[in-house]
Amino acid sequence: MDSSIKIGFIGAGNIAQAIGICIIKKNLLPPNQIYVSAPSERNFQKWKELGVNTTHNNYEVILQCNIVFLAVKPQNIHSVIIDLSMSKNELDFDRLIISIIAGLSLKALDLMLRSVLQRYSLIKAIPNISIIVGKGTTVICDDEDKPASEYNIKLVKMIMSAGGICEIIPESLMNAASAVSGSGVAFVYSIIEALSDGAVKQGIPRILSYKLAAHTLLGAAEMVLETNEHPAVLKDKVCSPGGTTISGIHALEKGGLRSSLMDAIEATTNKAFELDKK
CATH class of the missing domain: 3.40.50.720 (NAD(P)-binding Rossmann-like Domain)
Structure with missing residues (x-):
């Protein structure tokens, strides 16, 4: 420079x-x-x-x-x-x-x-x-x-x-993009924390659970960027018929994970527009 x-x-x-x-x-x-x-x-x-x-x-x-x-x-x-x-x-x-x-x-x-x-x-x-x-x-x-x-x-x-x-x-x-990438970091931290809590509940030590959860998200993100495949396609590659992962996906769907994240992006975007009016 x-x-x-x-x-x-x-x-x-x-x-x-x-x-x-x-x-x-x-x-x-x-x-x-x-x-x-x-x-x-x-x-x-x-x-x-x-x-x-x-x-x-x-x-x-x-x-x-x-x-x-x-x-x-x-x-x-x-x-x-x-x-x-x-x-x-x-x-x-x-x-x-x-x-x-x-x-x-x-x-x-x-x-x-x-x-x-x-x-x-x-x-x-x-x-x-x-x-x-x-x-x-x-x-x-x-x-x-x-x-x-x-x-x-x-x-x-x-x-x-x-x-x-x-x-x-x-x-x-800009406000929508900020909701995804700016505020989205906090949403991802909440997901990492929740995955870690679930692992601890199953007996995995806390420090190890954080490492496993964080690296899992890191690896999944790299797969999306490197392969350019749709996330749904990558998800299906992990979900074996009648297997453990699809059972977990079912639990997430019942809990409304995807709709909750979509609501979070919408709420964050709307708040940004509100701030501009003040």
Whole structure:
């Protein structure tokens, strides 16, 4: 990456930290070219261990950096805008603003930013926490009415690909995609925990049960990606007639596993749309 680039984070939470770790691990930028702001010291410990610049002043991040991730909760973006508007200094150079704020549309964010920034490009990116281990999923988009340059799109894709796959999609699909990959990580953790609990009930030690459950999901996911076969086809290859697996599948169907997961995606998507209206 260009040595003149400085990347900043307004917000120092888990997803921001994961992106920062990826940037440093992949040698995209050295720590001294990364800035992060947060209102308290609570989330700064990991950042300081990485050697990045930390501050409680959001304006300092905007002033120092030409790429800035907005990584605050939706309800806190208004206070960030107020912080920036209070400065008397002129922010007169081009910036790339990357929003990782769930549920906040680019149009709504653009209306807020135009009062405090003169020149900027705006892109939305929704990664999941798995980027910290290089197996993440990120979806990105720009505003169809105010598109980002091809260079900036490629730049964001390069940064986010440091943590896994990165796909470009229309903004209209962002909330649903975030439900699948962003929130979906938590759903998968619940599945791993449930499989582990079932194994413990049958006498398998807890630590071993976690390992077996996690590797089972990992292997199944790799099979889907490597073979390009429909999950139902792969499932049928495991289900022998009159066997143990089909008995377990029957139990899952009675419990409503598939409909529950579909409901979870729908509920998460709808919540994201609700947040954008606030």
